[in-house]
Amino acid sequence: MTPPIALVVGPIFFEDAKWQALAPEVTLKEYRKGTREEFISLLKSGTFDGAEAIFRSNESTAVTGPFTEEIVSVLPSTVKYICHSGAGYDNIDVEACTKRGIQVSNTPHCNEDAVADLTIYLMIGALRQITRPNNALRAGKWRGTIVPGHDPQGKILGILGMGGIGSGVAKRAEAFGMKIQYHNRHPLPSTSTTHPSATYVSFDELLSTSDVISLNLALSHGTEHILGAPEFAQMKKGVVIVNTARGGLIDEEAMIRALDEGKVFSVGLDVFENEPHVDARLLGSEKVVISPHIGAATVETMAAMERLVIENIKSALFDGKLLTQVHEQLVKS
Known part of the structure; x- marks a missing residue:
């Protein structure tokens, strides 16, 4: 045969x-x-x-x-x-x-553990705006101009997509003293043990009440640009955005405007809308913590x-x- x-x-x-x-x-x-x-x-x-x-x-x-x-x-x-x-x-x-x-x-x-780990790395880096002092140090300027960052303790983390990766992010973030809320198309069953302390909220409530928003959902026709100008307008001033899922989930033009206007404090990105081509404004911004789509690269x-x-x-x-x-x-x- x-x-x-x-x-x-x-x-x-x-x-x-x-x-x-x-x-x-x-x-x-x-x-x-x-x-x-x-x-x-x-x-x-x-x-x-x-x-x-x-x-x-x-x-x-x-x-x-x-x-x-x-x-x-x-x-x-x-x-x-x-x-x-x-x-x-x-x-x-x-x-x-x-x-x-x-x-x-x-x-x-x-890849759930590896991506969840990287999400936390980018989140902490974005909360601390770690790119700014890193750049200063590499340029021989020691700390440069210090911009104080934020502690994760007590912050509300909004997770878009509470699947395996989202659950892993929630578990890790809870260890930092964060309060977890999430939005899926449907809430997890009441019998779910995935992350019982996480609170299900509507999409609009997650946008308006979260201090940090983590994207952990798949890219599809229905989720493309799930965060665009109208969504950024609903968010708290000083929100932090983390994306380790797919770049197309975010309208990068709208995100860059929100960064420039101070609506968004900082972002942590492992994925980009037009990768491997990355917008020069993101590469040059000290408000951006960045990695080249390496979430599963262990x-x-x-x-x-x-x-x-x-x-x-x-x-x-x-x-x-x-x-x-x-x-x-x-x-x-």
């Missing part, structure tokens, strides 16, 4: 041995480096014909760009599964995949995500089902 074929697109950082161990039961093909144009050309030429499953990651976007309809439409007709390493998968056109009968999986939960987290991708591939090829199929497709099935 001819073994099934799996294709990896982009790098595997920590679990390459497990990928290689799929052989000989699985025939392995690879496209680890190259360009979007070359990848599309190879797809059209039939180089990857017969592939049933594809291993890709957020990092592979640097190789091929996002899996838009342009790529999905020229994938081999044999492709049944795209197994993605990453909790977020907005760089895959799931609708286009669904129309072609391609099932998509992601790696939920693997050895432990990346290795766990890669292992789950490989388990998804094995389950798909030999049992005909994905272990962690994306929500949109489960709802439609």
Whole structure:
């Protein structure tokens, strides 16, 4: 019996041995480096014909760009599964995949601790406006002009999206003496033990009463620019914004105006609206604490995500089902 074929697109950082161990039961093909144009050309030429499953990651976007309809439409007709390493998968056109009968999986939960940790790091840094003294010190000016920051104790943290990451942020923030409130499309069940001390509030109440707002929700058509000019207008003067989810959740122009006007005290950002291109005004602002989308970039987290991708591939090829199929497709099935 001819073994099934799996294709990896982009790098595997920590679990390459497990990928290689799929052989000989699985025939392995690879496209680890190259360009979007070359990848599309190879797809059209039939180089990857017969592939049933594809291993890709957020990092592979640097190789091929996002899996838009342009790529999905020229994938081999044999492709049944795209197994993605990453909790977020907005760089895959799931609708286009669904129309072609391609099932998509992601790696939920693997990154929750790492992203929650980074969220707290950015939050504390933003509360203290840590970029300002850091810049002064590096410029040989010792402290420079001190702008006193704020303590987290007693502050109200509003979490948009109380999923696994949001819950992790809440748990950590509570240790700093913060009061936790959150908003989801629906409140957590009263029987939930995820974070029983957190209070569910409406979206408008969260905006108007929070001292710090953390975005921990997925980017979709319904959440794009969930924070824009009208939302900033509702917030307390001196609010702190932290975003470790997706840059498109915030209208950056509106946020920059709010920073300039003093409505927003500071922001902590790991994600950006047009990444990898970052607005120069954010890069140059001492009110901004910044990192380059590294929320899941720990050895432990990346290795766990890669292992789950490989388990998804094995389950798909030999049992005909994905272990962690994306929500949109489960709802439609």
